[in-house]
Amino acid sequence: MFHVASPQDISLGRTADVYFLRTVEVLKNAGLSDVRVRAEFHVASLPRGYKWALFTGLKEVLELLKNRKVTVYALPEGTAFYENEPVMVIEGPYLEFAILETAILGILRHYSSISTKAARIKKLAGDKTCLFFGARALHPAVQPMADRAAYIGGCDGVATVLGAEMIGIKPSGTMPHALMIIFRALMGDHTLAWLWFDKTMPQDVPRIILVDTFLDEREEALIAARLLGNRLYGVRLDTPGSRRGNIRRIVEEVRWTLDLHGYKDVKIFVSGGLDESQIAMLRDVADGFGVGTSIAFPPSVDLSMDIVEVEVEGRWVPITKRGKLPGFKQIYKCGSRHVVVRWDEPPPCGEPLLIKWIEDGKLMRGIPSDIEIREYVLRQLKELEL
Incomplete structure (x- = not known):
């Protein structure tokens, strides 16, 4: 017997931390099964000495979330990002993805950590x-x-x-x-x-x-x-x-x-x-x-997920735990730097980086090939500094 999870185990949430299953039970018993949220994935700090990291693992996360009643915004896979920037947002009924948080974070953190280290090696x-x-x-x-x-x-x-x-x-x-x-x-x-x-x-x-x-x-x-x-x-x-x-x-x-x-x-x-x-x-x-x-075995790019908005009576209300910035956000690439603003703010410059990949469970765009993602990374490495 190999102690590994099957794709079905992951999709069914059997790899979840048990407290997410308990959270689902509590919300159901309280009559809050339909609560809708916007959950943001970001990194509060990068490994020591790192100025940036690469966002990878999106392909597998989309595979996990498609056909669920959620909308997903994310950076294109392979995009370089900086501290305190959102890399992905899931919008929809919390119970649609609550038991998948463990798996999603595991995918994104493991992928991004390895890809970032590989990019640093290739840069050198x-x-x-x-x-x-x-x-x-x-x-x-x-x-x-x-x-x-x-x-x-x-x-x-x-x-x-x-x-x-x-x-x-x-x-x-x-x-x-x-x-x-x-x-x-x-x-x-x-x-x-x-x-x-x-x-x-x-x-x-x-x-x-x-x-x-x-x-x-x-x-x-x-x-x-x-x-x-x-x-x-x-x-x-x-x-x-x-x-x-x-x-x-x-x-x-x-x-x-x-x-x-x-x-x-x-x-x-x-x-x-x-x-x-x-x-x-x-x-x-x-x-x-x-x-x-x-x-x-690279230094870990420590991504986390936090609810940043909850829908209350048809209106999105910014809210999150202390130490985090509430509200739905967008990133704009302004030359060599990124600017983070509220989602409903006018664009300060450049093009938005968080784009819609899934809407109500349906995949909205084609996923680039691995070769295309690598070429995208190599183009960015020409501009990035270690």
Whole structure:
């Protein structure tokens, strides 16, 4: 038995915190089953050092809320937002979505946290390849979700078969140390693994050789280049934290050695325990990165939901708990900044960012593809600062 929720469990509210079920019972017994509210999703503060975050997970939230008697306004998926800004509003009978609050927040917080971290990594990597290798840090039930979150956040590819398939791209990856260990143990030469990899893989699979299993990285890289010749696309250096010395110096040694022997076109990829500081240190000497745990387990973008208006005798009344701003709001993009105003205020500038996705349970517009969302994110990253 796997301890995971099915889509049906989520849709039926079986993943809810129990106090929401109790709240529903109380409201029904008090004759308040039909109360209508406007509930706002926002973040009061971002992780330390973050200036912005990405809003992702909307696609799954819309799947959860469609066919319910609610209207949903939200930022387009992949939109960058700032502190104290609304990212989504649900309008309708509270009992239509009360038991879904836990699931909605879980989707938006988990997605947005991973996507934001992926975007920060991609911003630092620039035009260098950035692949998400974090599946082994996660329960397999959520691997496809994490793959999608990382991809639309800016990563150039993902490693798992199912995650890539659901996005509509090919999975990315090279080879594990296990391959060389087996060849070394049974055939006496770990470099035979590289030759058999070359013989076995289809031509559209890049020949990227893992070169840090038994020998010095620059030595293995040169052996791989001589064995595969112009078929060698690149070499990968893994687990830099466990190696001698400074990983930047190791990459520089490998680059120098390859160039010295005429293999200037062979690319160098680095993986293993990378985070923002290592990406910044290596981006001018490496050609690409495989990033895992730091994206899979990012700082949390702490979204919350609060009722901000209640309908009383046909009129919307602004009301919320202390510490929150009551009232239905809109965001306008004014050049490089966002301006938050009351929904009924005249536009101060620019275009409104909160748009209607669902009206009375009916989906009102097409959802962009994952590739389109990622391209939207990459365009924004050109303007955003870390």
